[in-house]
Amino acid sequence: MASASGNHRQVAAVARRLHALLEESIVPARAVQILVAESILPTQSNADSSRPLSSAIASMLVPPAGSPGSVPSVVAHVAGCEARGRGEMALRLLARQGIPRAQGRTSLGVITVELVVLMIVLAIHAIFVLPQFQSMFDAAGTELPAFTRLVLALIGPSSPFIWIAALALLILLMWRIVPFVFGPLLRPLDRLLLALPLIGAKIRQGNSDRISGWLGSAAVDATSQLTAIEAAQAWHRGGALSRACAEVLRAAATGKEILASLKEARGFDSEFHAALAISDREDALATLRARWRSVGALPEFQSSLTPALVQTGIGIVVAAAVIAMYLPIFKLASLL
Template identity: 30%
Template sequence: MSATAKSLKGAKPAPRENPLSEFVWTATDRRGKTIKGEMAAKSANFVKAELRKQGMTPETIKPKPKPLFGSAGKTVGPQDITFFSRQMATMMASGIPMVQALEILANGQKNPKFASMLKALRDDVAGGSAFSEALKAYPIQFNELYRNLVKAGEGAGVLDTVLDTLATYLERIETLKGKIKKALYYPTAVLAVGMIVSLILLMFVIPQFKNTFSAFGADLPAFTLMYVAASDFMLEHWWWLLILAIGGVVGAGFAYRASPQLQRTVDRLLLKVPVIGQIMHNSAISRFARTLALTFRAGVPLVEALDTVAGATGNIIYDEAVRKIRDDVAVGYALNLAMKQVGLFPPMVVQMTAIGEESGALDSMLFKVAEYHEQEVNNAVDALTSLMEPFIICVLGVVVGGMVVAMYLPIFKLGQVVG
């Protein structure tokens, strides 16, 4: 064995470069003005040397303190990922290297958890990992669809374009989710306020009226006695009712997350509810079409794209249908025929898909399908809001108004007793 081989065999692997730490510094510039700032470096000495290179006199250099409650309280949400994707696309299109772009974004982050994540991505990419591989460490923030598209963009050399398209896609999806939440949360919030008002009347107002009328020895009307009995029951058993309500909500949420069968049942029932079901249908079709168009345009094979799209529809019934479509396409079926067989997609969607396949413009046709059904969701949400307002007013009028009538009925009887 040669001396060179022996030396290589006995050589120890190079020590891994220490990760950068955050430092807070105070320095004085040439005019004697005090300046404060932050810098990522291996040690305080590196910060001091860098400040002197910039013509400043260092005064204090301290490690950046961690937040009082850590970063667990502030999560990385879809808006953060959307903003990150857009900024990365802009900087990479401007010719800024990926490592430097990640460094800039990490230093500008106010969310400490996201900043830490971006620094870890920067270190992985600087160490030689592909960006799509580095993203696998954060599957919740960067799902399979995101990673697959980034990988396709890296392979085609158009990562900046893919990231910009992803940002637009995420914005559209979040807008769509917001519309659906508005349709579901608005009536829920108003009814919750009505329930709270009713509980206040039952527990605090009606008992006072009861004591007042009892002092005059007046017999209360049957309608009023019904609310008085409800008030007495609430005052006597409120803690059990509170425990039952909280336990019911928590138990239902846990059961829903733990049982795929329950999720399937709930999603199927939601699709059958008037107006709301149509919103869910249009939303699922829109997300299916936009996601498939995006992955297909990025160069992902159709079968693989369908596998990714299945989890993006937001509904288990559509999820299972898309997986069946994937299996049919994998054995040679045309996409439009596979979509027709599952019986969930309207004839117009199937027909436009067929035209897209025949003309070689499947992605463009699917984008048009997505835009049409997004507009349908907007129209349905506006219609639902208009329909729900008078319904909610009627419900609140009956519940709260009934209590008010029950409290005022004895006043007329009290006048007779006093007279």
């Protein structure tokens, strides 16, 4: 079975092709037939002729392990959009979740691998390399260079900093790799991050940017809004938005109105809540759609500043470790 992320990339690619064909004034049913002829889509033998776009998406989606109900919610949302004449927006919505990164940008997965490698290198330096220099200089009755002593104090086996960094990296890996297993355990961490001034604001903004597209493409009735939230939760399964949607759905399951549940959710920003407060529901949804179209924080506009800062930090740490290793060698050479 395909992974959820890999399957979503395939669905996003199909959505982009369908949307491009619709922009060429090709009717939806014919656009689907073209992709079937190109072997991009499987044969639509059981397709609903009145809902060709949602049928095409349904034929591509594979339910992730442990969540077979996630596919119907996404398909139901696309079908609802198609029935209201917003099929193209539904395609843009799915396509925009998987736009490839611009050349030269680095994904969070790559950064995580780099951090893991960095931790391994630092551990080797801290356990096997720098202590050997310490023993040699103690036997010679002299001290290590000041910079080497500083680095050893920071990353040495007895230093708390290296263990704190290892714990932070473990939490990051758990959060990114196994969120489906540890989802309930991540809720307290979500609350902690949301309470932080800069990180919390960034998480709320990202959640609000994405959910605006799902809700904005839905109808004004509560059922359609609920389906949109369920679809967003399923599509972003394992991410911060999925957990924010789960919070809304839990509140709605107690009988609370979906709008009230959204307004009380902590995972969305004040701009999103202000849009929900607009009395005319059509205007409120139009405001959400406008935000989704103009936002600059979705994948295709993702800033490369954070990866650059992280990689700069990694470079500084590696340079410090190398300098700390070579300074004792130079000092030993001067003593000979």
